[in-house]
Amino acid sequence: MAEIRCPMCSAVNHADAEECVECGARLTPLIAGDEPTGESRESGLAASAEGQTAEGEDWLARIRRDAESPPPEEEPEEAAEDIEPGESPDWLGQLRQADQAYEEGPPTGDQPDWMDEFVAAGDEETPEADQDEEVPEWLARIRERTQSKEISTEIDDDWISSLRDEEAQLSAERPAGLEELEPAPEEDQEEEADLPQSAPLDLGALSSVPPPDRPSGEWRLTDEEAEAGVDAEFATGPPADFSEEGFREDAGEVQGELPHVPALIPEDTGEKPIIEIDEKVLDSAELPGWLEQIKPALAAMEEEEAAFGEDQEDDEDDLAPATLPSWLEAMRPVDAFRPEIDLEPEDDQPVESAGPLAGLRGVLMAEPIVAKPRTSSVSASRLEVTERQYAQAELLQRLVESESREVRAGPEKPFTLPITRWIVTLVLVVAILLPYGFEQFGFQGFATPNVQSRDVAPLVSLVNNVPVEQPALVVFDYTPGYSGELDTVARSVLVHLNNRNIPIVTLSTRVTGPPLAERLMRAISEESAGDGIQYLHLGFLSGGPTAIQLFAVSPRDAILTGFRLPEGLSRQNVWASPILQDVRRLSDFGVVVVITAGTETARTWAEQTQPWIGESPLVMVLSAGAEPLIRPYYESLNQQVDGVLTGLPSAVAYQQNTGQQAAALQSWDSFGSGLMMVEIILLAGIGYGVSRWLLDRRSG
Amino acid sequence: MKLGSYLIWAAVAAVSGLFVLLGYFIPVNLIPVAFQLRLLIMQWAVLLAAVGLFVGLANIFLVHWTKVGEQSEGWPYSAILLIFFLITLMVGLVFGPDSETVRLLFNYVQLPVEATLSGILAISLALAGFRILSYRRDFISVVFVGTAFFVLIGSGPGLIPNDGPGYEFFAGLRNWIAQVAAAGGARGILIGVALGSVVTGLRVLLAIDRPYGDG
Numbered sequence: 001m002a003e004i005r006c007p008m009c010s011a012v013n014h015a016d017a018e019e020c021v022e023c024g025a026r027l028t029p030l031i032a033g034d035e036p037t038g039e040s041r042e043s044g045l046a047a048s049a050e051g052q053t054a055e056g057e058d059w060l061a062r063i064r065r066d067a068e069s070p071p072p073e074e075e076p077e078e079a080a081e082d083i084e085p086g087e088s089p090d091w092l093g094q095l096r097q098a099d100q101a102y103e104e105g106p107p108t109g110d111q112p113d114w115m116d117e118f119v120a121a122g123d124e125e126t127p128e129a130d131q132d133e134e135v136p137e138w139l140a141r142i143r144e145r146t147q148s149k150e151i152s153t154e155i156d157d158d159w160i161s162s163l164r165d166e167e168a169q170l171s172a173e174r175p176a177g178l179e180e181l182e183p184a185p186e187e188d189q190e191e192e193a194d195l196p197q198s199a200p201l202d203l204g205a206l207s208s209v210p211p212p213d214r215p216s217g218e219w220r221l222t223d224e225e226a227e228a229g230v231d232a233e234f235a236t237g238p239p240a241d242f243s244e245e246g247f248r249e250d251a252g253e254v255q256g257e258l259p260h261v262p263a264l265i266p267e268d269t270g271e272k273p274i275i276e277i278d279e280k281v282l283d284s285a286e287l288p289g290w291l292e293q294i295k296p297a298l299a300a301m302e303e304e305e306a307a308f309g310e311d312q313e314d315d316e317d318d319l320a321p322a323t324l325p326s327w328l329e330a331m332r333p334v335d336a337f338r339p340e341i342d343l344e345p346e347d348d349q350p351v352e353s354a355g356p357l358a359g360l361r362g363v364l365m366a367e368p369i370v371a372k373p374r375t376s377s378v379s380a381s382r383l384e385v386t387e388r389q390y391a392q393a394e395l396l397q398r399l400v401e402s403e404s405r406e407v408r409a410g411p412e413k414p415f416t417l418p419i420t421r422w423i424v425t426l427v428l429v430v431a432i433l434l435p436y437g438f439e440q441f442g443f444q445g446f447a448t449p450n451v452q453s454r455d456v457a458p459l460v461s462l463v464n465n466v467p468v469e470q471p472a473l474v475v476f477d478y479t480p481g482y483s484g485e486l487d488t489v490a491r492s493v494l495v496h497l498n499n500r501n502i503p504i505v506t507l508s509t510r511v512t513g514p515p516l517a518e519r520l521m522r523a524i525s526e527e528s529a530g531d532g533i534q535y536l537h538l539g540f541l542s543g544g545p546t547a548i549q550l551f552a553v554s555p556r557d558a559i560l561t562g563f564r565l566p567e568g569l570s571r572q573n574v575w576a577s578p579i580l581q582d583v584r585r586l587s588d589f590g591v592v593v594v595i596t597a598g599t600e601t602a603r604t605w606a607e608q609t610q611p612w613i614g615e616s617p618l619v620m621v622l623s624a625g626a627e628p629l630i631r632p633y634y635e636s637l638n639q640q641v642d643g644v645l646t647g648l649p650s651a652v653a654y655q656q657n658t659g660q661q662a663a664a665l666q667s668w669d670s671f672g673s674g675l676m677m678v679e680i681i682l683l684a685g686i687g688y689g690v691s692r693w694l695l696d697r698r699s700g
Numbered sequence: 701m702k703l704g705s706y707l708i709w710a711a712v713a714a715v716s717g718l719f720v721l722l723g724y725f726i727p728v729n730l731i732p733v734a735f736q737l738r739l740l741i742m743q744w745a746v747l748l749a750a751v752g753l754f755v756g757l758a759n760i761f762l763v764h765w766t767k768v769g770e771q772s773e774g775w776p777y778s779a780i781l782l783i784f785f786l787i788t789l790m791v792g793l794v795f796g797p798d799s800e801t802v803r804l805l806f807n808y809v810q811l812p813v814e815a816t817l818s819g820i821l822a823i824s825l826a827l828a829g830f831r832i833l834s835y836r837r838d839f840i841s842v843v844f845v846g847t848a849f850f851v852l853i854g855s856g857p858g859l860i861p862n863d864g865p866g867y868e869f870f871a872g873l874r875n876w877i878a879q880v881a882a883a884g885g886a887r888g889i890l891i892g893v894a895l896g897s898v899v900t901g902l903r904v905l906l907a908i909d910r911p912y913g914d915g
Contacts (some may be wrong), residue, residue, distance in 0.1 A: 420830070420831075421827055425823050428822070428826060446856075446861065446862065447862045449856070449857075449862045450862055450863050479814060480806075480810055480811040480813075480814040480815060481814035481815055481817055481818040482818065483811060483814075484818065512806070512810065514798070515802075515806040515807070515811075518798075542746065542749065542750045543745070543747075546745040547749065550742040550743065550746055553723075553739060554739055558746070563798045564798040564803075627879075628878055629886040629890070631879055631883045631886070632883060632886060632890060635879075635883075647855065649855060649856050671857075672856055672857030672858060675855065675856050675857065675858040676858035678826050678852060679849060679853060679858050679859050680859070682849050684830060685829055685833060685834070686833055686845060688830070688834055689832070689833025690833065692834055693837055
C-alpha cells in the first residue's frame with residue numbers, strides 16, 4: 001500500500017491523506033493540484049500558478065453564487081455573462097459587489113420577523129449616543145476606519161483605491177517603501193515615521209513574481225487605473241499598460257500610491273525589522289525618487305555609526321567581534337560538521353510539497369540538510385584486533401547468544417523406571433558382597449598379584465630403615481569419603497611402622513582428619529600397645545599452607561594442643577609427651593607419611609616441608625586418582641617425595657613383602673569381583689553402543 | 701599514579717614476603733632474631749587464616765538464616781543445616797571436640813554418609829561407561845572407554861587373572877598410562893602452576909598487585 005511520510009514529524013500516512021494524522025501538517029500542497037514529486041516538483045511555482053488560474057473561475061464563481069444567493073435570479077446570469085473566453089474574468093469586481101451585498105445585509109423583506117423585532121428592540125434600548133459613550137476607544141477607532149472605508153468605497157467603489165488613499169496619507173509623511181517594514185498604521189506610529197529608517201526593502205524583487213492571471217511585467221497598476229477604478233478596468237476596459245517603462249515613468253509621480261504590502265511583523269509589536277542591504281545593491285539598482293532623496297541622509301547616518309563604531313572598537317580591542325578565543329576555537333568540533341552548505345539558486349530550489357509551507361519555494365529543507373545521515377569526518381581510533389582476539393570475541397558472542405536463545409521444550413517423556421541404573425547398582429553390590437561367602441561355598445578366590453609395582457620394594461626398604469627412636473609423623477589429610485580406599489592402603493604402612501615399634505604421631509589439616517586418625521590407630525592399637533605410648537594425636541592444624549610451613553619450621557609453635565590425649569597428659573603440654581620430647585623441628589621425625597586423596601594437599605606438603613625436612617623421608621600414601629600428579633615429585637632426580645604407595649594392589653604387595661596378614665588381603669576378593677563386574681559392564685556398554693550404531697546405519 | 705597510604709601497605713607486604721621467601725634460600729635458623737621474626741609473621745598469617753575460617757562459618761550461618769527467614773526456595777534444607785550446625789557446635793563446645801559423643805557422631809553419621817556418596821560415585825561412573833557409546837559415538841568417547849577398560853584390567857584381578865597369561869602386559873600398559881601418559885600431563889600442569897605462582901608472588905612482592913587495597 002502506498003504511503004507518504006510527513007515532512008514535519010516523519011509519521012507514515014496514507015497516500016491519499018491530505019493532513020498528517022500525527023501533527024496535522026498538510027501533506028498535499030494547497031496551490032498545486034498534484035503532488036509535486038519528481039518532475040512536477042521541479043516545475044515549481046509556475047505550474048501551481050497555472051493550476052490556480054484554471055481553477056480560479058470555478059471556486060470564485062461558486063463563492064459568488066453563495067454570496068449572492070439572496071437574489072438568485074439576476075447574479076448568476078451576470079456572472080455567467082462576465083466570464084468570456086479570452087478575457088480576464090471580472091472576479092475581483094464581482095467579489096467586491098458580493099462583499100457589498102454582505103455589508104448591506106439581506107433585503108428587509110427577507111428578514112424573519114424575530115430579527116426585525118430584535119433589531120427594533122436593540123434600537124430602542126441602545127441609542128447611538130449611548131453607544132458612543134460606552135464603546136471603548138479601540139472599537140471607536142475601528143468604527144471610524146470602517147466608516148472612512150465605506151465613504152471611500154462610495155467614492156471609488158474600489159478597495160484598492162481605499163488602500164491607496166491610506167497609503168497616500170502615510171506616504172506624504174514618510175518615504176514610500178517602508179510600509180512593509182512597519183506594522184499597520186496607528187496613531188502612535190505616525191510619530192515613529194519621523195525617526196530615521198535604516199534601509200528600505202528592495203521592491204524590485206517583487207517584480208519577478210507575476211500574479212496568477214496576468215503576464216509578467218503587466219501587473220502593476222498605473223495611476224490612471226487607480227483613478228479610474230481597477231474593477232472597471234478588469235471588467236470591461238482595455239488592457240492597461242503594466243510594462244516596466246510605464247511603471248518607471250509613473251513611479252516618481254505616484255510615490256504615495258504604491259500598492260499596500262502587508263507588514264512582515266505583527267502589528268501589535270511595533271518593532272522595526274533591521275534589514276541590512278548591501279550598498280552596492282542599492283547603487284546598482286534603479287532606485288525610486290524618494291530613495292534618492294533620503295540617500296544623503298542615510299550617508300550621514302552611516303558616518304555617525306562609523307564614528308560610534310570606532311569608539312566601540314577602542315573599548316573592545318582585546319576581543320574582536322565574531323572571533324573565538326584560541327582555547328574555545330580548539331574545542332570547537334570543526335570536523336564534525338560540514339564546513340559549508342551549498343545553497344542552490346532560488347529558481348532551482350524545489351517547491352515545498354507538503355506541510356504548512358507547501359507551495360513555497362526556497363524553504364529550508366530540514367531533512368536533507370540536518371537529518372541526512374552522513375559519515376562523520378572525525379577520524380575514529382581504529383581498533384586493532386588480532387585473529388586470536390577476534391576468534392575469542394566470536395566465541396564469546398556465540399556463548400552470549402546461546403544463553404539468550406530459547407531452548408525448545410522437548411516433549412515430556414513418560415515416566416520410566418531407571419531400570420538400567422538399578423541393574424548396575426544391584427550387580428555391583430552383589431559382586432562386592434559375594435566374595436565374603438567364598439569360603440563357605442569353597443570358592444578359592446582371586447590369586448594375589450604376582451607382578452608387584454616397582455614402588456613397593458623401595459618403600460618397604462625405606463620404612464625398614466626408619467630409626468626406631470624417632471617418631472613417625474603420619475598426616476591424615478583425606479575426607480571420610482576416601483576412607484574405604486585409603487584406610488586399607490595406609491594400614492599396611494602403619495602396621496609396618498607399628499610392628500617396628502616406631503611411635504606414630506598423627507596430624508591433619510582437615511577437621512575430619514583427627515577422628516579418622518583416631519579410628520584407624522585404635523584399630524591398629526588393638527594389635528599392639530595402647531595410645532599414648534605408641535601413638536599420639538596432635539590434632540587439627542589450622543591455617544592451610546602457611547600452617548604447614550610454620551609446622552615445618554617450628555612444630556612446637558604451630559601445634560599447642562593435642563587430640564584425645566591419654567590420661568595424665570595435659571592438653572596444654574602435648575609436647576611433654578615421651579614421644580615428642582625430643583622433637584624440635586620437622587627433621588626430628590624419623591619419617592613423614594602423608595595420607596591424602598587430594599593432589600593439592602600432597603603438593604603443598606611436598607613443597608612446603610622440603611627445606612625443613614632434612615634427611616627424614618617423605619612418603620605419600622595416595623588415592624589412585626592422585627598418583628599421576630605426585631609421581632613427578634617422586635621420579636625427579638632431586639626427589640621431594642621418597643616413597644609412594646597407591647592402590648589396593650600395591651598395598652597387598654606391601655603386606656606380602658612385610659609378612660602382614662592385614663585387611664588388604666581380606667578385601668582383595670571383593671576388590672577383584674567388583675573390578676571384574678565393572679569390566680563386564682563396560683564391555684556390555686561397548687557392545688550395546690556398537691549394535692545400536694549398526695542398527696541405526698542399517699535403518700538409515 | 702596517585703601516591704597514598706597504599707605505599708605503606710605495599711612496603712609492609714613486600715618486606716614481609718621477601719623476608720619469608722629468603723628463608724627458603726638462607727639458613728635463617730642461624731640468626732635467632734631473623735628466625736623469631738619470620739616465625740612471628742607466619743603465626744600472624746595462621747591466626748588470620750583461623751579468623752577467616754571463623755568468618756566463613758559465620759557467613760554460612762547468616763546465609764542460611766536469611767534463606768530461612770525469607771522462606772526462599774529450598775529453605776527447609778537450610779533449616780536442617782542450621783539445626784545440625786547448632787547441635788554440633790553446642791556438642792563440641794560443651795563436651796569438647798575430642799569427646800566420645802563427638803566421636804560417635806563422626807563414626808556413625810558423617811563417615812557413613814560420605815563413604816556412601818563415594819560408593820554412589822563409583823556406581824554412577826560404571827553406568828556412564830555403559831551408556832557413553834550409546835549417546836556419543838565419537839573418537840573421544842571411544843578413547844575414554846578404551847582407556848578405562850585397559851586400566852581396570854591392569855589394575856587388579858578381573859577378567860584376566862593375576863597369574864593368567866597376558867596380565868603382565870595389561871599391568872605394564874596400565875603403569876604406562878598412569879605413570880607416563882598421565883604423569884606427563886601432570887608435569888605440564890605442575891609447571892604451569894609453578895610459573896603462575898612465581899608470577900603472582902612477584903607481582904604481590906613488587907606491589908603490582910595489591911590485594912590489600914589501594915587506600
